[in-house]
Amino acid sequence: MSMIAAFYGGKSILITGATGFLGKVLMEKLFRTSPDLKVIYILVRPKAGQTLQQRVFQILNSKLFEKVKEVCPNVHEKIRAISADLNQSDFAISKEDMQELLSYTNIIFHCAATVRFDDHLRHAVQLNVTATQQLLLMASQMPKLEAFIHISTAFSNCNLKHIDEVIYPCPVEPKKIIDSMEWLDDAIIDEITPKLIGDRPNTYTYTKALGEMVVQQESGNINIAIIRPSIVGATWQEPFPGWVDNLNGPSGLIIAAGKGFLRCVRATPMAVADLIPADTVVNLTLAVGWYTAVHRPKSVLIYHCTSGNFNPCNWGKMALQVLAAFEKIPFERAFRRPNADFTTNSITIQYWNAVSHRAPAIIYDFYLRLTGRKPRMTKLMNRLLRTVSMLEYFINRSWEWSTDNTEMLMSELSPEDQRVFNFDVRQLNWLEYIENYVLGVKKYLLKEDMAGIPKAKQHLKRLRNIHYLFNTALFLIAWRLLIARSQVARNVWFFIVSFCYKLLSYFRASSTLKV
Numbered sequence: 001m002s003m004i005a006a007f008y009g010g011k012s013i014l015i016t017g018a019t020g021f022l023g024k025v026l027m028e029k030l031f032r033t034s035p036d037l038k039v040i041y042i043l044v045r046p047k048a049g050q051t052l053q054q055r056v057f058q059i060l061n062s063k064l065f066e067k068v069k070e071v072c073p074n075v076h077e078k079i080r081a082i083s084a085d086l087n088q089s090d091f092a093i094s095k096e097d098m099q100e101l102l103s104y105t106n107i108i109f110h111c112a113a114t115v116r117f118d119d120h121l122r123h124a125v126q127l128n129v130t131a132t133q134q135l136l137l138m139a140s141q142m143p144k145l146e147a148f149i150h151i152s153t154a155f156s157n158c159n160l161k162h163i164d165e166v167i168y169p170c171p172v173e174p175k176k177i178i179d180s181m182e183w184l185d186d187a188i189i190d191e192i193t194p195k196l197i198g199d200r201p202n203t204y205t206y207t208k209a210l211g212e213m214v215v216q217q218e219s220g221n222i223n224i225a226i227i228r229p230s231i232v233g234a235t236w237q238e239p240f241p242g243w244v245d246n247l248n249g250p251s252g253l254i255i256a257a258g259k260g261f262l263r264c265v266r267a268t269p270m271a272v273a274d275l276i277p278a279d280t281v282v283n284l285t286l287a288v289g290w291y292t293a294v295h296r297p298k299s300v301l302i303y304h305c306t307s308g309n310f311n312p313c314n315w316g317k318m319a320l321q322v323l324a325a326f327e328k329i330p331f332e333r334a335f336r337r338p339n340a341d342f343t344t345n346s347i348t349i350q351y352w353n354a355v356s357h358r359a360p361a362i363i364y365d366f367y368l369r370l371t372g373r374k375p376r377m378t379k380l381m382n383r384l385l386r387t388v389s390m391l392e393y394f395i396n397r398s399w400e401w402s403t404d405n406t407e408m409l410m411s412e413l414s415p416e417d418q419r420v421f422n423f424d425v426r427q428l429n430w431l432e433y434i435e436n437y438v439l440g441v442k443k444y445l446l447k448e449d450m451a452g453i454p455k456a457k458q459h460l461k462r463l464r465n466i467h468y469l470f471n472t473a474l475f476l477i478a479w480r481l482l483i484a485r486s487q488v489a490r491n492v493w494f495f496i497v498s499f500c501y502k503l504l505s506y507f508r509a510s511s512t513l514k515v
């Protein structure tokens with residue numbers, strides 16, 4: 001019997017960010033392994049014209065929750081969606097709901113965050129820092145609370161090369177930042193943002209670091225732990241391989257590469273691709289929840305959830321594996337054939353961006369205009385290149401994360417818990433994982449049918465032929481122009497033609513002799 005699964009039985013659990021990528025996988029695992037849990041409270045905001053109930057209904061009816069419905073048929077009765085906006089004071093939770101949360105919550109998993117790299121500092125602070133502070137204040141008023149698990153990121157200290165499982169202070173106190181965001185206007189915030197974030201690449205990593213500081217400062221008597229996952233990717237094993245539902249991290253780039261839009265990036269092939277599957281993060285999170293509540297460590301423990309030091313894979317190798325997967329599982333209606341050139345040279349990347357990205361987009365838009373359609377490819381390409389430029393920081397560097405706490409926890413688990421809540425990425429086979437990832441992107445993000453694979457393969461063959469034809473035509477035109485202008489080129493041309501002619505005559509003569 002799994003001790004961790006038993007621990008969550010009968011518990012009232014509060015999850016923020018339950019509608020997000022990680023939150024959904026967390027909720028799914030909890031229901032599947034501890035169907036006798038009492039209730040999961042989720043803080044949800046109405047969004048995109050959907051009510052709370054519609055959002056919950058959509059989640060429960062997704063493929064991700066198919067297994068849960070078998071083990072826990074009354075799952076819809078065990079989810080209690082609470083209307084909340086983490087940007088508002090008291091999260092805009094009604095008095096009755098707040099009273100219920102304060103009275104019954106046993107465990108909190110705080111996943112909500114803005115993960116946009118370019119978010120305005122005011123908004124990023126509001127969600128990643130102030131909301132964390134408010135949630136801790138709520139937590140301090142919960143008499144039955146046993147553990148508070150905060151999800152941060154392994155990149156909160158990406159300005160360092162070696163990162164220990166400790167909280168590194170930022171120069172300006174989070175409280176001062178929170179206060180200043182209340183009265184500074186947007187223009188001034190824009191001006192001071194680069195100075196505040198310092199050598200971090202974006203507001204996301206900076207505010208996640210501030211969030212950790214707040215957790216440490218406001219922990220009081222609460223049993224708190226922090227999880228720092230690296231780049232969260234599709235699921236590895238559970239509830240099934242390859243599940244993914246948003247474009248963050250590598251998923252968007254896999255689409256862009258598979259559809260042939262993105263063929264070259266500024267990336268360091270030898271840099272470690274620290275991907276971690278979503279189900280691995282969730283398994284560690286649940287194990288940490290159990291450990292923190294049962295063992296009540298004296299200080300806030302931090303757990304790195306990374307793959308680099310257990311089972312490293314670099315970007316170069318990963319790109320090859322992604323390309324190999326595209327051969328087997330091509331995406332439909334690709335714009336060009338998938339390719340992956342990595343370069344670290346600024347001039348080379350500018351050249352490739354012009355030749356491989358912008359020029360085909362302009363040509364395609366020209367074709368759309370000619371056929372009376374609205375051009376769109378250049379705009380799409382510009383947005384894609386902007387997105388890629390935001391991710392470049394992370395594909396050109398390697399980090400070392402120490403994992404003492406994570407390893408300690410692994411050794412504390414019973415063999416059964418190590419199996420049910422497996423977070424040992426040494427067992428991960430990257431080739432298999434990447435293939436399932438690409439399959440998952442095709443099925444769950446692009447919603448493409450597997451029956452269309454032969455047609456997609458044929459389309460790629462056609463693109464290859466067009467590519468050869470285009471290159472040959474381009475070569476002949478260039479050569480014809482050169483011959484017209486240069487005597488040397490003319491001589492080379494006559495030499496090649498007469499050489500070919502002689503070769504042909506030789507073969508013809510030798511075949512006549514044999515007969």
Ligand SMILES: CCCCCCCCCCCCCCCCCCCCCCCC(=O)SCCNC(=O)CCNC(=O)[C@H](O)C(C)(C)COP(=O)(O)OP(=O)(O)OC[C@H]1O[C@@H](n2cnc3c(N)ncnc32)[C@H](O)[C@@H]1OP(=O)(O)O
Pocket residue numbers: 115116117118153154155230231232247248249250251252253254256257262263264265318319322323339340341342380383384386387388390391394395
């Ligand atoms: C040569 C080819 C190379 C490929 C070879 C094959 C693949 C090889 C393997 C994988 C390649 C390398 C992958 C590297 C990935 C590295 C990621 C590193 C991230 C680590 C960060 C730390 C982890 C965390 O803690 S946070 C979680 C991660 N957060 C994010 O990923 C958020 C990033 N996104 C943003 O911040 C925004 O989306 C932004 C700023 C990039 C763009 O914002 P914008 O306002 O312009 O609009 P959006 O509406 O958000 O999107 C615009 C447009 O882009 C599409 N899109 C969004 N995200 C991605 C993405 N990650 N990749 C590609 N495309 C993306 C989106 O759908 C929109 O498209 P439209 O068609 O215009 O609607």
Ligand SMILES: NC(=O)C1=CN([C@@H]2O[C@H](COP(=O)(O)OP(=O)(O)OC[C@H]3O[C@@H](n4cnc5c(N)ncnc54)[C@H](OP(=O)(O)O)[C@@H]3O)[C@@H](O)[C@H]2O)C=CC1
Pocket residue numbers: 016017018019020021022023043044045047084085086087110111112113114115127151152153154208228229230231232233246248249
């Ligand atoms: N994905 C990754 O690669 C990594 C993620 N992490 C961390 O993991 C956690 C989860 O990330 P992930 O699931 O990928 O992110 P998502 O963007 O998928 O999910 C974010 C969640 O936060 C919720 N949220 C955002 N703003 C508000 C608000 N104002 N009020 C209520 N809820 C809100 C979203 O709700 P809604 O659906 O309404 O938008 C959503 O449920 C984050 O803390 C992130 O920093 C760490 C490392 C890597």
